[in-house]
Amino acid sequence: GGTGSGLGSYLLENLNDRFPKKLIQTYSVFPDTQNSGDVVVQPYNSLLSMRRLTQNADSVVVLDNGALSRIAADRLHVQEPSFQQTNQLVSTVMSASTTTLRYPGYMHNDLVGIVASLIPTPRCHFLMTSYTPFTGDNVGQAKTVRKTTVLDVMRRLLQPKNRMVSANPGKNSCYISILNIIMGEADPTDVHKSLLRIRERRLATFIPWGPASIQVALTRKSPYMQTANSPRVSGLMLANHTGIATLFKRIVYQFDMLWKKKAFIEQYKREDPFRDGLGEFDEARQVVQDLIGEYEDAESENYLTGYTKTDSGKGEGAVEVGNR
Numbered sequence: 001g002g003t004g005s006g007l008g009s010y011l012l013e014n015l016n017d018r019f020p021k022k023l024i025q026t027y028s029v030f031p032d033t034q035n036s037g038d039v040v041v042q043p044y045n046s047l048l049s050m051r052r053l054t055q056n057a058d059s060v061v062v063l064d065n066g067a068l069s070r071i072a073a074d075r076l077h078v079q080e081p082s083f084q085q086t087n088q089l090v091s092t093v094m095s096a097s098t099t100t101l102r103y104p105g106y107m108h109n110d111l112v113g114i115v116a117s118l119i120p121t122p123r124c125h126f127l128m129t130s131y132t133p134f135t136g137d138n139v140g141q142a143k144t145v146r147k148t149t150v151l152d153v154m155r156r157l158l159q160p161k162n163r164m165v166s167a168n169p170g171k172n173s174c175y176i177s178i179l180n181i182i183m184g185e186a187d188p189t190d191v192h193k194s195l196l197r198i199r200e201r202r203l204a205t206f207i208p209w210g211p212a213s214i215q216v217a218l219t220r221k222s223p224y225m226q227t228a229n230s231p232r233v234s235g236l237m238l239a240n241h242t243g244i245a246t247l248f249k250r251i252v253y254q255f256d257m258l259w260k261k262k263a264f265i266e267q268y269k270r271e272d273p274f275r276d277g278l279g280e281f282d283e284a285r286q287v288v289q290d291l292i293g294e295y296e297d298a299e300s301e302n303y304l305t306g307y308t309k310t311d312s313g314k315g316e317g318a319v320e321v322g323n324r
Contacts, residue, residue: 169243
């Protein structure tokens with residue numbers, strides 16, 4: 001809605017202005033772009049927010065209501081998940097993504113290290129997430145999950161159905177980087193074996209111009225979240241994937257549908273940023289369009305040399321493990 005996106009954008013701009021040397025990471029819940037929402041001006045709000053997330057944040061963990069509702073419905077066996085239930089999914093991701101900061105090891109123990117490992121170029125800083133398994137420890141009413149292994153978890157993290165973003169990657173889409181945070185009783189030997197299995201099966205396709213590696217950070221679970229039915233191992237994947245551009249394309253498409261008819265813009269004209277014209281919308285659209293182009297160019301082997309996108313082969317997965 002306008003309040004959440006508008007206030008969030010305002011805070012983001014001011015934080016970036018006030019603390020220019022600090023890294024800013026956001027957890028941003030996008031609207032369900034595949035279904036019409038209750039807010040008719042949603043495409044306008046989304047586009048305006050995207051500009052701030054692109055220009056004023058260093059890392060954006062992207063979730064969207066469509067994927068959250070789908071995952072909640074599947075795990076909880078309910079047709080219409082409540083906001084409380086989907087918010088539990090978001091809080092689980094936020095908690096898991098900071099475990100290496102709260103229970104630090106010798107790698108990925110600060111935000112700078114995490115961001116540096118996932119975001120090789122500043123503009124491509126929008127991250128997908130997957131989490132498995134959701135259990136009653138973190139989401140009420142979640143169905144019981146059998147004891148998990150490291151391979152089970154790491155394989156499921158790569159499955160599209162577990163992504164918390166409704167992206168539709170194309171044939172050239174690929175991973176720029178992956179960080180798996182494995183929580184629980186995980187043996188480093190099992191991690192190495194799992195990574196080798198993933199590489200052999202080519203379950204992850206990487207960019208042709210960078211290291212084709214799945215990074216792994218092992219950490220313990222919170223002592224306050226242990227129950228008799230807790231899975232032995234759980235995991236979170238933070239991934240930089242070029243397929244996320246499809247989400248941004250849908251935002252631009254929905255904006256264009258309203259904008260060409262100049263629908264519902266009168267309420268914006270009464271606000272300060274638009275009193276002198278509606279150029280803010282054109283500027284925001286250009287920023288998002290440039291971002292889409294950046295992700296598409298990242299699929300090319302010539303990306304770092306500055307040439308335009310070309311078809312290229314893909315890299316294979318490698319092994320890189322960080323252990324506590």
